[in-house]
Amino acid sequence: MSRLSPFSSPLLLGFDSVERTLERIGKGADGYPPYNIERVRMRDADGGQEEQIIRITLAVAGFRPEDLEITTEENQLTIRGAQSEAKDREFLHRGIAARQFQKSFLFADGMRILGAELKTGLLMIDLARPRPERVVKKIEIAVSD
Template sequence: MTRMSTFSSPLLLGFDTMEKTLERVAKSADGYPPYNIERIRGAEGGTDKLRITLAVAGFSDEELDVSTEESQLIVRGRQADDTEREFLHRGIAARQFQRTFVLAEGMRVTGAELKNGLLSIDLDRPQPEKLVRKINISVRD
């Protein structure tokens, strides 16, 4: 039995890489760390911006990595296990994570800030250009 996907329509050309990206993101869907995505309205006529805020309490800026790869924003956190301390009870585990967000074409990361255990990542949301292009038709007889 063959699997029909959303992108298998003959009207959607060249979206096979997008489908693979979405499948990879869905498979890595872990609930940690929790995050918010908010729209920051621009001034009159200005472009809207997006802010992704992740709750990363216990991570320092050296233990966090924010990068873009192709059309994805990837946030990684790696905490080293502290072997010098002796715990009688350990309820807060040293945890690693990777959170991936798929970015639309042309989106740019403008900055990242760590404050009070919250990592905020700002993105530009560009206004798409309306592009009309005339295609010449060649005649063969």
Template sequence: MTRMTPFASPLLLGFDTMEKTLERIAKGNDGYPPYNIERVRSDATSGDPERLLITLAVAGFSEDELDVTVEENQLVIRGRQIDLGDREYLYRGIAARQFQRMFVLADGMHVLGAELKNGLLAVSLVRPEPARMVKKINISVPE
């Protein structure tokens, strides 16, 4: 039996890479670390592009243990805590585990920067308004 996907429509051309990306993200979603995504509103009359803010709860991670990169059309945030072997824990309730969180970016989205404060990593993004483009395609008649 053939599996039908939303991208199997003959009207959606060239979206096979997006389908693979969505499948990969769905498989790797364990919920850690928790995060928020918020739309940062600006004055409607200013004409500023839309801004987004992704905030991840990364308590216990230092700046050196976090890595924020843009790989093709994906924002990838990785964390790896360095376990100091000289500590003796009577109880260890704070996990020192690594993580990787991925966000697919739409065309034109840009990462402005990242800031770590009080155990929260805030990544600022901007989505400029896309230029509306209509292109006339000439029809040729073979002779």
């Protein structure tokens, strides 16, 4: 039995990459570490115009900056965390696991990363969304007889 895709319509041309993106999102649904995505209003560097940014906040208590790695490749932001084990420690009870993680986010074309900050166990990554320009282009019709 063949699988029908919502993007298989002949009216949706060039959306095959969107379908692949949705499949990739569905596979990476691990809940650790917990995170928030929020819209934040900020003033630009001149203190004039207000702009909106998107902030991704991950709860990474126990991780130091050197335990975290943030990379981008094409339109994918990847955050990796790995805590190093101290060999000289002897635990009588271990309730806090030294856990590794990898969390990925896909973002739209043109989005750019403004920066990242680690503060009180929260890793905050700010992204700027480009302002879309509305372009209307007239297509000339060539006549050949």
